[in-house]
Amino acid sequence: MESLRITGLIPCSSFTNVLQARLSSRIINGKVGFASLWGRGIRSRSLRLRGSVSSGGNEGALGGLQDESSTVKDEKKKKKGLILGTERDGSGSVIGFQLIPQSGETEAVDSSHDDATTKNVEEAADIDGKEEAKTKVTYNIVFVTSEAAPYSKTGGLGDVCGSLPIALAARGHRVMVVSPRYLNGTPSDNKFAGALDLDCRIKLYCFGGEHDVAFFHEYREGVDWVFVDHPSYHRPGNPYGDSYGAFGDNQFRFTLLCHAACEAPLVLPLGGFTYGEKCLFIVNDWHAGLVPVLLAAKYRLYGVYKDARSILTIHNLAHQGVEPAATYKNLGLPPEWYGALEWVFPTWARTHALDTGEAVNILKGAIVTADRILTVSQGYSWEITTAEGGYGLNGLLSSRKSVINGITNGIDIVEWDPSSDESIDFHYSVDDLSGKVKCKIALQKELDLPVRPECPLIGFIGRLDYQKGIDLIRLAIPDIMEDDVQFVMLGSGDPQFENWMRATESAYKNKFRGWVGFNVPISHRITAGCDILLMPSRFEPCGLNQLYAMRYGTVPVVHATGGLRDTVEIFNPYAQGGRGEGTGWTFSPLTKESLLAALRIAVETFRDHKSSWEGLMKRGMEKDFTWESSAVKYEQAFKWTFLDPPYVS
Numbered sequence: 001m002e003s004l005r006i007t008g009l010i011p012c013s014s015f016t017n018v019l020q021a022r023l024s025s026r027i028i029n030g031k032v033g034f035a036s037l038w039g040r041g042i043r044s045r046s047l048r049l050r051g052s053v054s055s056g057g058n059e060g061a062l063g064g065l066q067d068e069s070s071t072v073k074d075e076k077k078k079k080k081g082l083i084l085g086t087e088r089d090g091s092g093s094v095i096g097f098q099l100i101p102q103s104g105e106t107e108a109v110d111s112s113h114d115d116a117t118t119k120n121v122e123e124a125a126d127i128d129g130k131e132e133a134k135t136k137v138t139y140n141i142v143f144v145t146s147e148a149a150p151y152s153k154t155g156g157l158g159d160v161c162g163s164l165p166i167a168l169a170a171r172g173h174r175v176m177v178v179s180p181r182y183l184n185g186t187p188s189d190n191k192f193a194g195a196l197d198l199d200c201r202i203k204l205y206c207f208g209g210e211h212d213v214a215f216f217h218e219y220r221e222g223v224d225w226v227f228v229d230h231p232s233y234h235r236p237g238n239p240y241g242d243s244y245g246a247f248g249d250n251q252f253r254f255t256l257l258c259h260a261a262c263e264a265p266l267v268l269p270l271g272g273f274t275y276g277e278k279c280l281f282i283v284n285d286w287h288a289g290l291v292p293v294l295l296a297a298k299y300r301l302y303g304v305y306k307d308a309r310s311i312l313t314i315h316n317l318a319h320q321g322v323e324p325a326a327t328y329k330n331l332g333l334p335p336e337w338y339g340a341l342e343w344v345f346p347t348w349a350r351t352h353a354l355d356t357g358e359a360v361n362i363l364k365g366a367i368v369t370a371d372r373i374l375t376v377s378q379g380y381s382w383e384i385t386t387a388e389g390g391y392g393l394n395g396l397l398s399s400r401k402s403v404i405n406g407i408t409n410g411i412d413i414v415e416w417d418p419s420s421d422e423s424i425d426f427h428y429s430v431d432d433l434s435g436k437v438k439c440k441i442a443l444q445k446e447l448d449l450p451v452r453p454e455c456p457l458i459g460f461i462g463r464l465d466y467q468k469g470i471d472l473i474r475l476a477i478p479d480i481m482e483d484d485v486q487f488v489m490l491g492s493g494d495p496q497f498e499n500w501m502r503a504t505e506s507a508y509k510n511k512f513r514g515w516v517g518f519n520v521p522i523s524h525r526i527t528a529g530c531d532i533l534l535m536p537s538r539f540e541p542c543g544l545n546q547l548y549a550m551r552y553g554t555v556p557v558v559h560a561t562g563g564l565r566d567t568v569e570i571f572n573p574y575a576q577g578g579r580g581e582g583t584g585w586t587f588s589p590l591t592k593e594s595l596l597a598a599l600r601i602a603v604e605t606f607r608d609h610k611s612s613w614e615g616l617m618k619r620g621m622e623k624d625f626t627w628e629s630s631a632v633k634y635e636q637a638f639k640w641t642f643l644d645p646p647y648v649s
């Protein structure tokens with residue numbers, strides 16, 4: 001793909017002008033720079049939802065998908081793993097690639113679906129007898145996200161959107177990530193230093209006016225990192241708020257992100273070529289949720305993005321982007337689309353007698369318009385359809401069950417590697433665990449805890465909020481502290497829990513440390529130095545810390561929910577002829593008693609059954625949590641998404 005890149009960028013403005021000339025002669029087939037047209041009063045006519053929901057992608061239009069068909073003819077090229085050709089739209093923009101992977105690369109696309117073309121190629125190869133079919137479908141993918149590490153991160157969303165795009169690009173896809181260019185006046189602003197101004201200003205129409213945004217760009221690790229620049233992203237604090245709480249204009253800030261993200265594939269000539277209309281938007285959580293609504297309500301009615309598809313990835317259903325109904329008019333959507341976002345709170349949730357409970361819910365809008373819905377673990381994909389886990393959207397999500405899939409997150413195994421991690425002083429691996437105890441001693445010294453390698457060290461890392469079950473830890477701490485253990489917590493969030501951590505540290509000076517703040521290097525040192533990681537999450541869509549912990553030989557003790565239940569296998573010392581199996585402990589129900597019971601067994605095993613403990617550590621360290629295996633599953637979901645016509649056309 002790099003071979004297709006040309007060094008000199010086509011200036012955005014001239015690019016847009018050419019296309020605007022085209023637009024003015026053929027408005028309905030507007031291809032590029034649609035925002036400007038929209039702002040001048042073009043409004044959509046009707047909401048057309050397809051009558052039936054597709055059946056899990058197993059049925060659908062099989063024909064007419066150009067990017068599904070590439071016939072391999074030149075055996076020499078095939079062996080070298082070349083880009084066979086590009087697919088262009090009417091304007092000459094590259095909208096897809098036919099890639100021949102390197103000989104020996106595993107076939108990524110699951111052949112369970114009847115794609116005649118792919119099947120033919122596979123059969124031909126089978127007849128030849130030796131080599132597998134190597135034809136692979138690649139996509140132009142546009143991630144839209146409020147955070148992407150290392151540029152911005154407040155939690156797991158940043159991790160995922162910083163790693164998955166790279167894994168997909170490595171598999172031959174053309175990948176762009178669109179997120180805000182946050183500047184908060186601290187050294188973290190330097191993270192954006194490599195992103196250059198594309199000199200592309202566009203006007204976006206929402207919130208009763210026109211707003212100029214600019215785009216910055218960095219091409220790194222095969223991915224186009226695109227940052228939307230606007231003054232509302234430049235302020236102290238984190239991406240969502242500051243010490244006074246959440247920013248009051250978040251709906252505006254993320255509406256702007258969505259409008260800009262819809263324009264980016266049309267107007268940005270990255271590496272000389274736009275991504276074009278035939279792309280796949282992967283929109284993450286509510287912040288990006290207006291994208292599929294805009295595709296349906298604004299663009300498709302005028303012939304733009306008819307071949308695009310969208311996938312909503314839900315990382316956390318608890319946050320939905322709900323604001324008063326009166327704000328609907330600000331979103332830049334036609335009035336007749338109100339129903340897609342309409343949300344009425346039940347009577348008990350209303351605040352006063354005159355409160356009608358009417359609101360707009362951006363995540364709901366995404367759920368009713370996205371072509372497919374993914375969650376970050378299989379367990380969570382079921383939980384969101386239940387009354388307990390659905391946060392009021394369970395009925396709606398159940399109605400779209402056939403297009404919901406769960407794909408467990410991977411982890412960045414380069415950043416999180418105990419044999420080379422730059423944040424820890426000693427290194428170790430599954431073949432030589434000796435560095436682990438040195439990391440523990442170093443952590444005890446750093447935290448000014450008594451240096452006692454034999455004492456079980458329990459850790460917690462995460463946002464201090466209701467989701468993470470901090471209240472349960474607070475309840476259980478007096479009992480935990482009765483035992484001969486040490487406990488270290490790293491987290492920030494709810495001020496009442498931050499204060500509780502400080503108070504607990506003073507109460508148990510020799511046993512407890514509470515680090516209030518967000519600090520990535522210390523999170524690595526805690527992961528490496530602890531023996532046990534506690535995660536009593538009330539719900540956990542996937543959870544990354546238990547995956548990091550296992551990779552570092554730190555044994556997880558977790559509440560049996562969502563991704564935690566999917567990824568932590570319960571320890572059974574008697575299995576495998578006494579060699580044991582499992583990677584940790586899960587407990588349920590979510591009570592102090594069951595938490596304490598699981599923790600006690602873990603602590604006893606650490607103290608009294610050293611060989612069992614080593615087995616637990618090693619099995620966890622050997623687990624495959626790479627993004628590579630998750631990316632293969634994402635590709636399958638992409639394929640299903642394109643088998644069906646757009647859900648809303």
Ligand SMILES: Nc1ncnc2c1ncn2[C@@H]1O[C@H](COP(=O)(O)OP(=O)(O)O[C@H]2O[C@H](CO)[C@@H](O)[C@H](O)[C@H]2O)[C@@H](O)[C@H]1O
Nearest residue numbers: 155156157315376462491517518519523540541542543544
């Ligand atoms: N104080 C601190 N200092 C340093 N690092 C800190 C930190 N607090 C948290 N982190 C880091 O932030 C990340 C948190 O990821 P999680 O997946 O555990 O939770 P989160 O709820 O943010 O993500 C949501 O999205 C992700 C991604 O899909 C899902 O896994 C998850 O279940 C869902 O709730 C980890 O990398 C962790 O180390």
